[in-house]
Amino acid sequence: KAGVTQTPRYLIKTRGQQVTLSCSPISGHRSVSWYQQTPGQGLQFLFEYFSETQRNKGNFPGRFSGRQFSNSRSEMNVSTLELGDSALYLCASSLAYQAGLNTEAFFGQGTRLTVV
Amino acid sequence: GEDVEQSLFLSVREGDSSVINCTYTDSSSTYLYWYKQEPGAGLQLLTYIFSNMDMKQDQRLTVLLNKKDKHLSLRIADTQTGDSAIYFCAETQNYGGATNKLIFGTGTLLAVQP
Numbered sequence: 001k002a003g004v005t006q007t008p009r010y011l012i013k014t015r016g017q018q019v020t021l022s023c024s025p026i027s028g029h030r031s032v033s034w035y036q037q038t039p040g041q042g043l044q045f046l047f048e049y050f051s052e053t054q055r056n057k058g059n060f061p062g063r064f065s066g067r068q069f070s071n072s073r074s075e076m077n078v079s080t081l082e083l084g085d086s087a088l089y090l091c092a093s094s095l096a097y098q099a100g101l102n103t104e105a106f107f108g109q110g111t112r113l114t115v116v
Numbered sequence: 117g118e119d120v121e122q123s124l125f126l127s128v129r130e131g132d133s134s135v136i137n138c139t140y141t142d143s144s145s146t147y148l149y150w151y152k153q154e155p156g157a158g159l160q161l162l163t164y165i166f167s168n169m170d171m172k173q174d175q176r177l178t179v180l181l182n183k184k185d186k187h188l189s190l191r192i193a194d195t196q197t198g199d200s201a202i203y204f205c206a207e208t209q210n211y212g213g214a215t216n217k218l219i220f221g222t223g224t225l226l227a228v229q230p
Contacts, residue, residue: 004158031216043204043220056215090158094216102147102166103208103216107159 002027004093004108012114018079021111025072025093032074033105034066037088046089049074050097081115088112120205120221127227134195136224138188138205145207148181149218150190153202162190162203192226200228 005024013019025032034046045058049068066076072093078085092105120140128134140148146167151159165172165179165188172179178191188205202225206218 006158033216033218035218035220042222043206043218045217045219048216050214050216056217058217092159092216092218097214097216099210099212099214100146101210102164103149103210103218104161104164105149105216105218106161107151109158 004091004106006089006091006108006111008111009109010112010114012116013081015081015083015115017081018077019081019113020075020077021089021091021113023074023076023091023093023108025074025091026095026106029093029095029106030072031094031097032068032072033092033094034074034076035090035092036060037090037110038086043090046076055097078113083115086113086115120207120219122203122205122221122224124222125225125227127229128195129229130195130197132195134190134192134199134226134228136190136192136203136205136226138190138221140186140188140205140207140219140221142207142209142219143183143186144209144211146211147208148179148188149206149208150177150179151204151206151220153204153223155201159204195226195228197228197230200226202226 033048068074088110149164150162205221
């Protein structure tokens with residue numbers, strides 16, 4: 001069974017540009033979450049999707065957006081990139097999405113974004 | 117609150133036991149997790165514990181949960197050099213409503229000396 005696939009693995013962008021990152025969850029998983037990891041802030045929750053709907057959003061500016069498709073694949077977009085957006089962006093997929101159930105999130109390898 | 121704290125660094129000798137500690141502040145946590153991150157890699161789920169349990173053992177890993185003190189620990193028996201990595205504890209708070217959002221600790225760098 002294939003794991004969570006994130007593309008691309010590495011990306012270098014210039015300030016002011018926009019970027020789209022992709023995540024394919026484990027087959028059968030319908031819940032996808034995104035996290036930003038930086039040395040200074042650690043792992044921060046960006047947003048989560050289930051059945052093509054954004055269910056929860058972290059404390060990030062509106063430049064960060066995402067979507068989920070009918071096949072559960074998800075993309076996140078960052079517009080007007082800033083130097084501080086340089087980070088490892090991690091996607092996680094989960095089978096269940098229900099109160100009280102085990103989240104058991106499985107992570108991809110991440111996309112390393114460098115903004116210059 | 118959503119603060120989850122861990123000590124930054126732990127150094128042990130190969131063959132010894134390692135104990136990584138985590139404290140959290142929100143008593144509504146339902147599940148608590150331990151993840152491992154090796155250099156340049158994503159997060160690997162190691163184990164988890166439900167909030168109404170106080171201990172779970174999984175091969176070399178033992179998780180202890182003290183809900184009264186909001187303290188979680190991960191013990192790794194017979195620590196190997198391949199265990200060197202950053203370890204994150206994480207919690208989810210989905211008792212009242214559905215969410216898969218994880219709140220992560222600051223991470224503990226485990227260095228295993230041969």
